[in-house]
Amino acid sequence: MERTFAMIKPDGVRRGLTPEILKRLQHKGYRIVGLKQMTIARETAESHYGEHKERPFFGELVDFITGGPVVAIALEGENAIAGWRAMMGATNPANAAPGTIRADFATTTGENVTHGSDSSDSAARELALFFKDGELLA
Ligand code: DAT
Ligand code: MG
Numbered sequence: 001m002e003r004t005f006a007m008i009k010p011d012g013v014r015r016g017l018t019p020e021i022l023k024r025l026q027h028k029g030y031r032i033v034g035l036k037q038m039t040i041a042r043e044t045a046e047s048h049y050g051e052h053k054e055r056p057f058f059g060e061l062v063d064f065i066t067g068g069p070v071v072a073i074a075l076e077g078e079n080a081i082a083g084w085r086a087m088m089g090a091t092n093p094a095n096a097a098p099g100t101i102r103a104d105f106a107t108t109t110g111e112n113v114t115h116g117s118d119s120s121d122s123a124a125r126e127l128a129l130f131f132k133d134g135e136l137l138a
Contacts (some may be wrong), residue, residue, distance in 0.1 A: 001076060001080075002076070002077065002078065002123070003033065003074060003123060004081040004084050004127075005072070005073070005074060005122075006073040006115065007070050007116075007130075008021050008114055009111070009114060009115060010064065010065065010068035010069065011111040011113055012105070013037070013068060015105075017113060020105075021071075021101060028083070029077055030075045030077040030080055031075070032073060033076045034072070036071070036072050038072055039069050039070070040070060042062060042066050045065045045066050057110070061110070064110060072130045074127055074130075081116070081118075081123055084116040085118065087101060088112075088113075089102040090102065091112060093107055102114070
């Protein structure tokens with residue numbers, strides 16, 4: 001069993017995609033062990049995306065992710081880290097395989113609907129950033 005951090009980004013929430021995305025991950029068989037709609041504080045966003053802080057798009061990325069409510073999700077399941085990344089598809093929707101979330105619901109890299117941790121270290125770090133002890137199911 002693995003846990004990972006998933007997020008429906010502000011574009012996904014704004015466009016009413018929350019039920020569709022929750023449906024997909026539940027139908028896949030993942031268990032939702034934490035779920036909340038929230039607005040991300042700027043310092044939380046800068047920490048979450050810290051690996052990108054030298055990239056030219058960092059400012060826009062932080063503006064975007066703090067610009068409206070997101071849905072933060074803690075997912076549990078076998079191979080959940082790679083499995084959720086596979087369901088999302090490639091970062092650039094133009095490269096995402098048909099049937100993936102980013103291929104089906106996005107056209108630009110900057111607004112690509114969902115986030116998923118990319119490793120077990122990232123998953124642990126991001127889950128701790130977004131959820132307090134006691135907010136996650138045992
Ligand atoms: P992923 O979200 O697939 O893990 P990432 O970690 O490389 O991708 O980048 C984080 C987010 O930053 C990504 O979902 C969208 C944005 N981003 C990445 N590369 C970008 C680029 N070249 N231009 C604009 N935004 C970009
Ligand atoms: Mg990433």
